Amino acid sequence: MKATGIIVEYNPFHNGHLLHLREARKQTDADVIIAVMSGSFLQRGEPALLPKWERAQMAIDAGVDLVVELPFHFATQQADIFANGAVDILDALGVQTLFFGSENGDADAFTQTAKLLTEQSIPFKAAMGRFLEDKANSYAVAWNLAIREIAPNLALDLAQPNNILGFHYTRAIIEQRKRIEIATMTRQSAGYHDESPAHHSIASATAIRRMLLANDWQSVKQYVPETTLAILHKYRETYSFVSWDDFWPLLRYQLMTAPTSQLQAIRGVSEGIENRLQQATQLATNFDEFLGAVTTKRYSSARIKRVSLQILAQQAKTKAPTQNYIRLLGMSSAGQRYLSQVKKVATLPIVSTASKTDPALIQKDVLATKLYSLSPSLGDQLLRDYHTSPYRKKL
């Protein structure tokens, strides 16, 4: 069976994702599509709108064959770490191709750029360091300046968000020496950051979340498949949608009481950012005010959200490599067949039920899900992660 991998957040699954999924299957002639999906918390340092179990079901019901979780350690970090974790999992599951959407749309441009920057990694790091010395430069700005210095005539525009992700996926494949091909499609309208719908059936996840939080189901309907709509409706009968606001009282408390030395030991805390965060806590009355008070040119809001999340989850800096693993969240019947075939040769441990797994392996993700379940939007789901089996699509 031929497997194609995709890397997703599905927050929530919408028509743009459906298009991407169908193209992935068609363009790569795949028997199964495997999605590596972030769990409770996402790459931009935000909690998911609704739990991973519902989001996995959305994916399976819409045609994905296998949904596995990208562990918290990778899912909530900058693009290079995120990509490394996801590529590692897809390779362990034996995918032949990684398919992604991009503004560029030409796979060769990604391969050439990734190869070039992998070969030039030493001068690139030196240039990064130099550009970061200017305190007005954010990490992203320094990164772009360094790339332009090393490779002034790149075919790939690395200021575009999906190009950046695709580049990191490709580089992860090259650096990890994986035998995975890449394929890409040009992304249709609605970029990640667009907040208003641009197309008659496709809107960004950001815009759709906005509609959902405003209870504007009439609009939502237009931009998500019926399978997603049904799951959202059912979820909303009992729970509310989760946002950073739900965790603001806990973050505020943590920043207020944690000793400075403890904050300094947290992953992503550097350059005295802990002082800015602590000071902002005194005056902010909600998460947006807090974010507004600490975001600067140097510290993008994504970076602040990521570091806030690590503080919230009390994740210390660590030098030891994190053991990756394959956590099954959902599967179609084709996905089940593929899994039973690949199981014997998979190069990472496969986790089906948390309660039957070595606690040390899944510790961080159990903590992340417990933390997520402290959201007042969710009611009592504290131990759900232990007892939930992967979603299986009924035929």
Added chain:
Amino acid sequence: MKATGIIVEYNPFHNGHLLHLREARKQTDADVIIAVMSGSFLQRGEPALLPKWERAQMAIDAGVDLVVELPFHFATQQADIFANGAVDILDALGVQTLFFGSENGDADAFTQTAKLLTEQSIPFKAAMGRFLEDKANSYAVAWNLAIREIAPNLALDLAQPNNILGFHYTRAIIEQRKRIEIATMTRQSAGYHDESPAHHSIASATAIRRMLLANDWQSVKQYVPETTLAILHKYRETYSFVSWDDFWPLLRYQLMTAPTSQLQAIRGVSEGIENRLQQATQLATNFDEFLGAVTTKRYSSARIKRVSLQILAQQAKTKAPTQNYIRLLGMSSAGQRYLSQVKKVATLPIVSTASKTDPALIQKDVLATKLYSLSPSLGDQLLRDYHTSPYRKKL
């Protein structure tokens, strides 16, 4: 001017306190009564029902001349540390006599007992250690068994709660070699633990808190002076009363996310209690359930509440002695006169306004008050401690 000291929590100030106050003045022939009062959190590991500022006002309006705060470090610990902090402050303020209520009522019994146990401190500690080896013994039980072994014929019954406190006050005076006399009155009815009113005008603070939380003002009226009632009424127009329930979401979050090594570094955490606390967090849905699940013969509920509070406030174990100080909370005109007289000779720093004070000195108490102000019962009082001046009674 002759000053008499008392050590109080006033949670809230009631008729029994008024009686005690009047007796203190009468029996010791005092010109001024100085109360050392716990701030936001109390000796049994609980948050105060309402802020220290309102409680200080209750005291001054009812006739206390000077109210100063017992710093968090001392106020939230077992009786010996609590007593040491309070006696230190009263001595620095030049009191001649320490007055307290007790079941025994005879000052000599306290002095003799405290002297005896101070002289016998080495065999006493050895006996304590021996009795604590039996894991069924709580600290309090071992303490009592050790005392009975060292001094089988004591006149003082050290199983009585007010006798224990009086004993610790007296021992603190002896050990710190302070020149403070002690005087005591027999406590009228209503012990600390009584939850139902026993006397037509005196009820325990516990019983009164219960009435207040049940909004039973008709009963409350009977047991508190009018001055207290007015302050409680005014407070309740805007705020609610504070309890551990207010902090349960934060404690639960902290126990769920803090690494075990971090919990082990917290003051009062020993013997693997952190594991019991973390496990109980998974199933408890409120603070009482949590407390019920972790309280045992060995770990009294007061000890669990104290250690929970230290975890909530993220207070690490520390070997360095804590600098004591005199934080002014309220004063009568006589109190103001006394203060201006004693100011020049006071042996501890005096703090009138937090915003004008060395932050390092008051750091722990600022943190405690901020933490306290995170209670949803209080609305936005986060920076109140910085801007509030001591209450002065208008003539």
